[in-house]
Amino acid sequence: MGQPVTTVRRMRLGMELRRLREQAGKSQLEAADVVDASDAKISRVESGKTGMSRLELVALLDLYEVKDETLREALVDLNRNSRKRGWWQQHKDVLSPKLMELIELESTASQIFQFESGLIPGLFQTEAYARAVISASPEPHGPSVDQGVQIRLERQKILEGSQSPRIICVLDEAAIRRQVGGPSVMAEQLRKLVCIANPPHLSIQVIPYSAGAHASMEGPFLRFVYPAPAHMDIVFLEQKASRLFIEEAAGLEPYRITEEHLRTQALSSAESMKLISAIAAELDHA
Secondary structure, three states: OOOOHHHHHHHHHHHHHHHHHHHHOOOHHHHHHHOOOOHHHHHHHHOOOOOOOHHHHHHHHHHOOOOOHHHHHHHHHHHHHOOOOOHHHHHOOOOOHHHHHHHHHHHHOOEEEEEEOOOOOHHHOOHHHHHHHHHHOOOOOOOOHHHHHHHHHHHHHHHOOOOOOEEEEEEEHHHHHOOOOOHHHHHHHHHHHHHHOEOOOEEEEEEOHHHOOOOOOOOOEEEEEEOOOOOEEEEEEEOOOOEEEEOOHHHHHHHHHHHHHHHHHOOOHHHHHHHHHHHHHHHHOO
């Protein structure tokens, strides 16, 4: 838990290398000897805290007797991509580590599940809604409102193109009822949700007030899924001044179960769109 996810690709690579090492029956000392390093470095590599050269990676794959060329090439690509700088890093002077980590997570995931109880998620926000949210909660040393809005809109580009992640979002009805920015801004925001919803690629469901207590009354969470090779899930929990990452299988399982319950307790995507459209129509006449 709690590792910086600016190294999310390194984390995936490290987890896969540890799996391959253990599968081959090799120790960290044996791996270290092959790359002329310390076992401490192998430990850091396997935990995603540091990278390695292509030659070091190939040497480890040889030691672990990895014959599958497709897997070898995929891991080499993952290692190379782990050194790429994301667009968000050019804003590191104004972005908090928490937000940079979140952007890293969502920019590299193949699937995203999000439960939100109080507001529309940033990936779906209109410019006016985002401006209202950011203006209501300024950060002392963060970006200006204009910068924050533009960064939020930039994040939404992951929804475009063939490489966009599959997203499932469950919203508490409170998130679509709260009039952020006023009736007209909220109506526009709700119409956007209806416009972008495209199950199963982008599915939005609402838990109505009438459902009563639900499986995540304690608050929002996100679960990110990363594809093979180096398949990995991460749960992201966010608070005002802190964040928590859960990667271990035992810690992830309760969130997978909660996710299933939330989707069962929520309206279907079609029924959710009817409710959202009805609220938007009410706001148009407010």
